Amino acid sequence: MEYLKHYIDVDKFAVENHDLFKSDFFQRKVRELIQEKNKRNIPNISDGSRYLLQGIQAVVNIEKVKNQEDDCVFLIDFGNVMDYGNNMTRLLIKYNNNPL
Numbered sequence: 001m002e003y004l005k006h007y008i009d010v011d012k013f014a015v016e017n018h019d020l021f022k023s024d025f026f027q028r029k030v031r032e033l034i035q036e037k038n039k040r041n042i043p044n045i046s047d048g049s050r051y052l053l054q055g056i057q058a059v060v061n062i063e064k065v066k067n068q069e070d071d072c073v074f075l076i077d078f079g080n081v082m083d084y085g086n087n088m089t090r091l092l093i094k095y096n097n098n099p100l
Contacts, residue, residue, distance in 0.1 A: 004095075005096050007060060010059065013065075014049075020065050020066065029070070030073065033056060033058060057076040060072060
C-alpha cells in the first residue's frame with residue numbers, strides 16, 4: 001500500500017487535470033486496463049468512474065502520467081464489490097494522510 005500513496009481517484013484526476021486526462025497517452029493506458037479487465041473476466045463495477053464509463057474504478061499518479069510511465073494508472077480490482085458511501089475513497093484518504 002505504501003506504493004499507492006501518491007495515487008488519486010480517477011474522477012478527481014479527470015476534474016483537476018482535464019488536459020492530462022484527455023491526453024493520448026493516458027487514454028491508451030485506460031484502454032489497456034479495460035482490455036486486461038476483460039481478459040481476466042472481472043465484472044463491471046456498477047458504480048465505476050463516470051469518466052471512464054467502462055465499469056471500472058482506478059487510481060492515477062499525476063506525475064507518472066506527465067512522465068508517461070506505464071504504471072501511471074491502476075485498476076482497483078474488487079470484482080463485483082460496490083463502493084457504497086465512497087468507503088474506498090475514505091480509506092485511500094486516510095492512508096495517504098498516515099501511511100502504515
